[in-house]
Amino acid sequence: MNTYEKNWDANSKISNDAAGWAKYRKDMLSAFPAYYNESSDPLVSAINKAVKAVDHLRPEAEGPAYLGKNPELTIDFDHVKHISMPEKMGSTDKVIQETVALFEGLPNWGHPLTMCNVIPQANTVSIVAAVLSEIFAPNILEGEYSWNVHRAELESAGMLGNLFGWNPENTGCLYTYGGSGCWTYHVKYALSRVLRDSRQKGVRTDAKVICSHQAHYTMLNSTDWMGLGMDNIIKVRTDTHTNAMDLVHLEEILKDCHEKDIPVASVVCTMGTTDANAFDPVEGVRKLLDKYPNNGEKYGKALLYCDAVVGWAWAAFKEYDFTTNPLQFSKEIIPSLIANEKALSGIQFADAVGVDFHKVGWSPYASSCFVYKNSEEFENLLKRPGSAYLQPRSPYNPLDYTLEVSRAATGSLAGWATMKYFGYEGFQAIMGGILEDQNFLRNVLASHTETVCVNAEDHGLVTLFRAYPDGIIAEEQYRKELTDPSYKDQLIQNNMLTKAIGDKLYHWFREGKQVNGQYTPYISFSTGFRVTEYNEADTDPDAYIFALKIFPMNVHITPEIMRHAIDCVLLARDEVLSEK
Numbered sequence: 182m183n184t185y186e187k188n189w190d191a192n193s194k195i196s197n198d199a200a201g202w203a204k205y206r207k208d209m210l211s212a213f214p215a216y217y218n219e220s221s222d223p224l225v226s227a228i229n230k231a232v233k234a235v236d237h238l239r240p241e242a243e244g245p246a247y248l249g250k251n252p253e254l255t256i257d258f259d260h261v262k263h264i265s266m267p268e269k270m271g272s273t274d275k276v277i278q279e280t281v282a283l284f285e286g287l288p289n290w291g292h293p294l295t296m297c298n299v300i301p302q303a304n305t306v307s308i309v310a311a312v313l314s315e316i317f318a319p320n321i322l323e324g325e326y327s328w329n330v331h332r333a334e335l336e337s338a339g340m341l342g343n344l345f346g347w348n349p350e351n352t353g354c355l356y357t358y359g360g361s362g363c364w365t366y367h368v369k370y371a372l373s374r375v376l377r378d379s380r381q382k383g384v385r386t387d388a389k390v391i392c393s394h395q396a397h398y399t400m401l402n403s404t405d406w407m408g409l410g411m412d413n414i415i416k417v418r419t420d421t422h423t424n425a426m427d428l429v430h431l432e433e434i435l436k437d438c439h440e441k442d443i444p445v446a447s448v449v450c451t452m453g454t455t456d457a458n459a460f461d462p463v464e465g466v467r468k469l470l471d472k473y474p475n476n477g478e479k480y481g482k483a484l485l486y487c488d489a490v491v492g493w494a495w496a497a498f499k500e501y502d503f504t505t506n507p508l509q510f511s512k513e514i515i516p517s518l519i520a521n522e523k524a525l526s527g528i529q530f531a532d533a534v535g536v537d538f539h540k541v542g543w544s545p546y547a548s549s550c551f552v553y554k555n556s557e558e559f560e561n562l563l564k565r566p567g568s569a570y571l572q573p574r575s576p577y578n579p580l581d582y583t584l585e586v587s588r589a590a591t592g593s594l595a596g597w598a599t600m601k602y603f604g605y606e607g608f609q610a611i612m613g614g615i616l617e618d619q620n621f622l623r624n625v626l627a628s629h630t631e632t633v634c635v636n637a638e639d640h641g642l643v644t645l646f647r648a649y650p651d652g653i654i655a656e657e658q659y660r661k662e663l664t665d666p667s668y669k670d671q672l673i674q675n676n677m678l679t680k681a682i683g684d685k686l687y688h689w690f691r692e693g694k695q696v697n698g699q700y701t702p703y704i705s706f707s708t709g710f711r712v713t714e715y716n717e718a719d720t721d722p723d724a725y726i727f728a729l730k731i732f733p734m735n736v737h738i739t740p741e742i743m744r745h746a747i748d749c750v751l752l753a754r755d756e757v758l759s760e761k
């Protein structure tokens with residue numbers, strides 16, 4: 182034994198017995214997961230405890246639509262930041278309890294009374310897959326640190342490529358931080374392709390990103406953060422009835438850019454806007470892009486991106502036989518299924534698509550997937566030299582071209598597991614089932630003279646409607662408010678009523694009010710579902726249609742709940758009117 186070894190030996194004796202750090206370290210043995218198969222794995226027992234606590238968070242079967250017992254927001258915002266890390270080490274049990282307590286009052290996304298937005302309850306296999314990723318921490322920046330887990334991302338590319346009618350072998354995909362991340366990836370792809378030296382020299386040319394007035398506001402995030410600048414967005418008019426991009430206007434814009442030699446970075450087709458479920462005409466956009474190409478001497482070819490984060494899953498109906506109707510959907514919803522499937526088939530003409538599994542994919546956050554048709558082009562275009570400390574142990578090493586460095590496998594595993602579990606028919610059944618609920622809801626709305634559905638022509642998963650005072654024929658009143666400027670005062674008054682009903686219902690949900698022996702639903706409203714017909718140019722901020730909103734995303738929702746929701750809406754209306 183040399184001197185160093187002797188000292189070490191002596192030190193470790195002391196430390197093992199007495200040193201403060203070593204005591205803590207010994208405690209930590211019970212605060213980290215076992216690395217081997219141990220009957221008393223601290224992780225397993227901690228998860229067991231947390232699972233029991235989760236059961237406590239859930240209400241009784243007929244309980245309110247939030248978790249736990251206390252619906253209040255209990256944060257003291259004036260003092261919340263007066264906190265430091267504790268001096269001493271805590272106990273795992275206590276911190277787990279405190280963590281569970283944070284969930285008190287959170288909306289319960291799987292509750293049959295929850296129908297506020299495109300927020301699904303995640304399915305069990307996707308949750309388990311995501312949790313496994315948290316336990317074992319694969320890192321899909323490269324093969325060595327993710328080993329066989331990176332198959333989830335590669336197979337996702339194959340399954341989604343097939344779904345979109347692309348060659349799956351050439352399809353690539355990257356799970357990223359949201360539909361906004363997908364939008365940002367597309368801007369980067371487009372700029373790298375069109376402004377050929379922008380990766381080295383920076384973005385020095387005002388290339389244009391073209392999307393419709395209905396496109397998601399994340400257009401601002403992406404163009405801003407990519408350094409292109411928000412002023413380089415050009416917005417295309419939309420049709421007042423379908424809300425889809427107007428190809429005549431797009432042609433004017435593209436022709437103008439072409440004549441002035443202004444490069445177009447990309448055209449974005451939104452496939453399913455959040456509320457109106459509008460789909461832009463991808464094939465028509467492709468034809469126009471071919472007709473007015475960028476000047477090939479100076480610029481690369483413009484990209485066609487589909488922001489399909491909301492609408493992508495309708496593509497699952499491409500395999501559906503609408504004639505034999507094997508899943509026996511009712512005949513009232515078949516035209517909607519056909520319309521959505523047809524709109525989605527346009528994706529075959531896109532270069533890249535954004536997919537959110539945490540929206541219409543019933544998976545946990547964040548499981549967004551940026552999918553591109555030509556993996557070779559994308560991956561070479563964005564390639565960087567590899568890292569000195571990471572060796573390629575697999576042919577798949579996305580760190581060479583991704584925005585992120587460390588890449589959690591959570592999203593990949595959640596999306597992949599959901600596709601494996603649902604399959605085509607699972608997606609068809611869950612989406613068609615929502616339309617069945619909605620069909621019922623729309624019939625309930627039609628059965629009351631004082632309510633009117635304002636998006637009856639949409640085929641999406643959301644129903645928007647207005648409720649008027651008793652004695653008013655909603656259908657007629659709404660038609661006048663929508664079309665006749667002399668009804669603007671009444672429009673504004675009834676917009677205020679709509680908002681007041683929405684707010685009242687929100688308070689009832691939070692207060693745990695009951696109606697007919699049942700808790701009230703958690704619904705929502707929009708203060709700008711659409712412009713009136715005389716405000717097409719969007720110049721009058723008052724000539725907007727407000728609407729109450731029901732988004733019945735989860736599988737626990739039933740037709741009876743839809744009827745109850747409308748009973749509550751009418752009661753809330755009565756109370757609002759009586760308070761005047």
Ligand SMILES: *Cc1c(COP(=O)(O)O)cnc(C)c1O
Nearest residue numbers: 359360361397399455490491537
């Ligand atoms: C939600 C949404 C986004 C943003 O997606 P996140 O996953 O919330 O980041 C982008 N586009 C559309 C059409 C959306 O509905």
